[in-house]
Amino acid sequence: MRVFNFSAGPSMLPLEVLKRVQAKLLDYEGCGMSVAELSHRGKVYEEINAETEALMRELMHVPANYDIIFIQGGASLQFAAIPLNIRINKKADYVVSGNWASNALKEAQNIGKHYGCDYKAIASSEDKVFSYVPKITKSMIRPDADYLHICQNNTIFGTRYNYIPDAGNVPIVNDMSSCILSEDYDVSKYGVIYAGAQKNLAPAGVTVVIVRKDLQDKFAPECPTMLKWKTQVDQKSLYNTPPSLSTYMAMEVMRYVKELGGIKAMQKHNEEKAALLYNFLDSSKFYRNPVNKEDRSLMNITFVSPSSELDDKFVKESEKAGLMFLKGHKLVGGMRASIYNAMPIEGVKALIEFMKKFELANK
Amino acid sequence: MRVFNFSAGPSMLPLEVLKRVQAKLLDYEGCGMSVAELSHRGKVYEEINAETEALMRELMHVPANYDIIFIQGGASLQFAAIPLNIRINKKADYVVSGNWASNALKEAQNIGKHYGCDYKAIASSEDKVFSYVPKITKSMIRPDADYLHICQNNTIFGTRYNYIPDAGNVPIVNDMSSCILSEDYDVSKYGVIYAGAQKNLAPAGVTVVIVRKDLQDKFAPECPTMLKWKTQVDQKSLYNTPPSLSTYMAMEVMRYVKELGGIKAMQKHNEEKAALLYNFLDSSKFYRNPVNKEDRSLMNITFVSPSSELDDKFVKESEKAGLMFLKGHKLVGGMRASIYNAMPIEGVKALIEFMKKFELANK
Numbered sequence: 133m134r135v136f137n138f139s140a141g142p143s144m145l146p147l148e149v150l151k152r153v154q155a156k157l158l159d160y161e162g163c164g165m166s167v168a169e170l171s172h173r174g175k176v177y178e179e180i181n182a183e184t185e186a187l188m189r190e191l192m193h194v195p196a197n198y199d200i201i202f203i204q205g206g207a208s209l210q211f212a213a214i215p216l217n218i219r220i221n222k223k224a225d226y227v228v229s230g231n232w233a234s235n236a237l238k239e240a241q242n243i244g245k246h247y248g249c250d251y252k253a254i255a256s257s258e259d260k261v262f263s264y265v266p267k268i269t270k271s272m273i274r275p276d277a278d279y280l281h282i283c284q285n286n287t288i289f290g291t292r293y294n295y296i297p298d299a300g301n302v303p304i305v306n307d308m309s310s311c312i313l314s315e316d317y318d319v320s321k322y323g324v325i326y327a328g329a330q331k332n333l334a335p336a337g338v339t340v341v342i343v344r345k346d347l348q349d350k351f352a353p354e355c356p357t358m359l360k361w362k363t364q365v366d367q368k369s370l371y372n373t374p375p376s377l378s379t380y381m382a383m384e385v386m387r388y389v390k391e392l393g394g395i396k397a398m399q400k401h402n403e404e405k406a407a408l409l410y411n412f413l414d415s416s417k418f419y420r421n422p423v424n425k426e427d428r429s430l431m432n433i434t435f436v437s438p439s440s441e442l443d444d445k446f447v448k449e450s451e452k453a454g455l456m457f458l459k460g461h462k463l464v465g466g467m468r469a470s471i472y473n474a475m476p477i478e479g480v481k482a483l484i485e486f487m488k489k490f491e492l493a494n495k
Numbered sequence: 496m497r498v499f500n501f502s503a504g505p506s507m508l509p510l511e512v513l514k515r516v517q518a519k520l521l522d523y524e525g526c527g528m529s530v531a532e533l534s535h536r537g538k539v540y541e542e543i544n545a546e547t548e549a550l551m552r553e554l555m556h557v558p559a560n561y562d563i564i565f566i567q568g569g570a571s572l573q574f575a576a577i578p579l580n581i582r583i584n585k586k587a588d589y590v591v592s593g594n595w596a597s598n599a600l601k602e603a604q605n606i607g608k609h610y611g612c613d614y615k616a617i618a619s620s621e622d623k624v625f626s627y628v629p630k631i632t633k634s635m636i637r638p639d640a641d642y643l644h645i646c647q648n649n650t651i652f653g654t655r656y657n658y659i660p661d662a663g664n665v666p667i668v669n670d671m672s673s674c675i676l677s678e679d680y681d682v683s684k685y686g687v688i689y690a691g692a693q694k695n696l697a698p699a700g701v702t703v704v705i706v707r708k709d710l711q712d713k714f715a716p717e718c719p720t721m722l723k724w725k726t727q728v729d730q731k732s733l734y735n736t737p738p739s740l741s742t743y744m745a746m747e748v749m750r751y752v753k754e755l756g757g758i759k760a761m762q763k764h765n766e767e768k769a770a771l772l773y774n775f776l777d778s779s780k781f782y783r784n785p786v787n788k789e790d791r792s793l794m795n796i797t798f799v800s801p802s803s804e805l806d807d808k809f810v811k812e813s814e815k816a817g818l819m820f821l822k823g824h825k826l827v828g829g830m831r832a833s834i835y836n837a838m839p840i841e842g843v844k845a846l847i848e849f850m851k852k853f854e855l856a857n858k
Contacts, residue, residue, distance in 0.1 A: 133522075133527055134521065134522060134527050134528070135526075135527030135528060137527075137528050137532055139532070139533070139534035139537070140534070141534070141736060142531065142532055142533060142534060142535065142736065142739055143532060143534075144528075144532055145529060145531060145532055147521070150520060150521050150529055150531075151521070153520065154517055154520040154521060157513060157516065157517040157520065158497065158510070158513050158514070158517060159496075159497060163498075164496055164497050164498030164500075164817065164819070165497070165498060165500050165507075165819065166508060166513055168505060168508060168513075168698035168699075168744070169500050169502070169505055169506060169507055169508055169698075170502070170505060171502035171503070171504070171505060171506075171820050172505065172699070174502070174819075174820060204567040204568045204569065204572070204700065204738070205567045205568050205572070205721060206567065206721075206735045206736055207735075208720070208721050208734070208735035209567070209568070209719070209721040209735075211720075211721075212719035212720065212721055212722070216719075239719065239720055242717075242719075242720065243717055243719060246716060246717040247717075328736060330736050335531035335532075335739065335740040336531075336535070336736045336737060336738055336739050336740070337567065337700040337701070337737075337738030337739070337740060337741055338700070353609060354605075354606055354609040354610075354717075356572070356575035356579075356602065356605075356606060356722075357571070357574075357575065357602055357605065358568060358569075358571050358572045358574075358575060359575070359719075371571070372569045372570075372571035372572075373504060373505065373569055373691060373693050373699045374699060374700075375567070375699055375700030375738060375741065376505055376698065376699050376700070377698040377699070377700060377740060377741065378700055378738070378740065378741070381531070454527065456527070456528065456537075457534045457537060
């Protein structure tokens with residue numbers, strides 16, 4: 133029996149997609165081989181690779197002056213790749229809105245200090261345990277910064293940007309790992325968008341990077357070939373052997389998203405699910421969402437019960453009820469329901485039913 | 496109908512493994528989730544991760560003073576990681592026995608030139624289109640080299656080391672991408688062994704690195720966190736989200752290899768397959784294997800017909816006969832049969848039957 137999986141990532145995939153992948157696993161569309169066995173230099177995989185790119189471009193309305201690559205390493209590897217790919221004035225500004233945004237800055241600083249680079253936080257919400265997203269105005273950003281780095285959705289703390297920072301001519305580099313394909317974003321407002329796939333897009337192991345063309349030739353001389361975006365742009369993500377099974381599954385996920393009506397339909401679906409859970413939390417005297425209301429994430433909804441003992445009990449009992457991975461991140465404790473695209477509204481309803489029962493039994 | 500897939504990588508997986516993966520794809524051993532959906536911080540995936548490591552250690556007899564990590568990026572990313580992880584005297588020696596060995600050196604040089612490092616080729620077989628493996632003696636290696644880099648099996652050219660170079664106290668770093676698990680290697684003779692999974696181990700997207708403990712704290716200060724072996728050793732390959740589906744499939748492949756009798760059984764199976772094809776080639780007046788006999792690969796067997804026109808015809812017609820991806824690499828032309836662990840002997844027999852028929856029709 134399938135359970136409802138609230139994991140922050142890797143996370144639920146659409147059941148329909150898993151079924152399609154399963155049906156083709158031994159023989160992909162009559163070619164006599166599994167996708168996992170296909171040479172990436174052959175026609176069949178090249179078509180998968182091209183369709184994956186085309187679907188991402190179509191779904192996200194990616195303008196022609198951007199390239200899209202599917203690579204390995206996760207967002208964590210991009211934390212290093214970013215300062216190695218965009219080095220102009222050796223300075224960049226970071227907004228520290230959560231743990232991953234903080235890690236991105238630390239990695240840039242670790243690397244940059246060897247090259248006289250000045251990477252710094254221009255704002256942070258650490259003062260209130262990252263329960264809000266800082267408001268960034270143009271005057272806060274150094275006009276000669278190489279880029280402004282933000283993290284669109286903060287997986288651990290359950291917040292998200294509800295606005296697009298005005299950075300003037302400074303390109304915004306946006307970590308969209310936990311929200312890509314969940315809402316309609318204006319790609320043209322960003323210089324670089326990157327995302328690990330394991331939340332909304334595919335199994336772990338593939339990372340998408342959307343890079344404006346003018347930001348592809350600013351790399352540092354010591355940037356490793358494999359970290360250089362231009363390497364993979366020039367080779368259409370096939371410079372070396374790609375993570376083909378995960379990339380293929382990204383294609384199947386995006387085909388399915390398209391069938392369901394594209395990103396706008398996903399957004400509506402996600403807004404409905406989130407509203408259901410937030411409304412319940414707001415009406416509850418037992419549970420509490422600790423996040424600044426206007427910055428609430430649609431993807432990751434954190435909540436606490438009256439005590440950490442009850443939180444522990446909640447997590448244990450919810451797993452027995454088939455509601456998996458609701459334990460909050462160790463940095464915040466409590467609970468977290470990650471309700472990405474693939475989580476059906478029935479999952480959220482089942483969670484609320486369980487929450488009601490748990491409250492009754494424990495208040 | 497399944498075909499025989501002679502691709503150099505990604506390549507054939509054991510049909511039995513694909514069937515097992517398929518059967519569990521929607522619900523992994525009753526947990527209600529696909530492996531692709533499992534949180535890497537949960538008990539089920541942690542067990543998979545631990546078993547994958549344990550199987551590799553058992554099958555390859557990896558001594559206790561080595562750690563094994565499963566990471567992203569492929570061997571190509573390791574080409575950069577190696578000189579960033581082992582920097583002692585800022586010099587290292589490379590044996591250029593093929594295209595990938597050459598790429599490993601070039602990447603080290605690209606990075607090293609910014610830090611005053613001296614990475615050089617101490618031997619090359621480029622003079623004869625890499626048709627042999629250079630003989631390395633201790634006197635050729637700088638005694639204060641940080642490491643000696645070799646590539647055990649040369650996928651494109653179809654050669655392999657038939658000896659272990661004596662490098663004295665200089666650790667040998669060995670790219671085993673196209674031969675890991677195919678023969679019984681003495682791990683203790685090497686400082687580092689690394690391999691992309693997509694030939695003998697798993698679908699593309701996971702890379703194994705086996706690192707001796709004393710080589711884990713020699714990294715350069717500017718080494719990105721994600722490229723540092725120690726990062727993943729300390730976190731048991733779970734520093735960031737792992738390529739969990741590919742890693743899991745590596746576990747299934749290694750379980751199966753163990754069931755079949757382990758590496759010694761694989762080696763016997765591989766020697767039989769290779770002997771069959773080499774014997775046929777040696778007895779043929781139509782086909783020719785262009786490689787130095789004693790350096791012949793067990794995994795990648797290259798051959799040519801009397802003309803490049805016939806080679807092209809061979810590739811086309813073999814595909815129609817269900818023998819896929821026999822085209823040789825563009826650097827050498829001709830044909831290449833990659834016969835990794837998962838290729839059954841029936842595949843080699845079918846290839847030889849086709850070769851006989853093709854010869855009859857075209858001689």
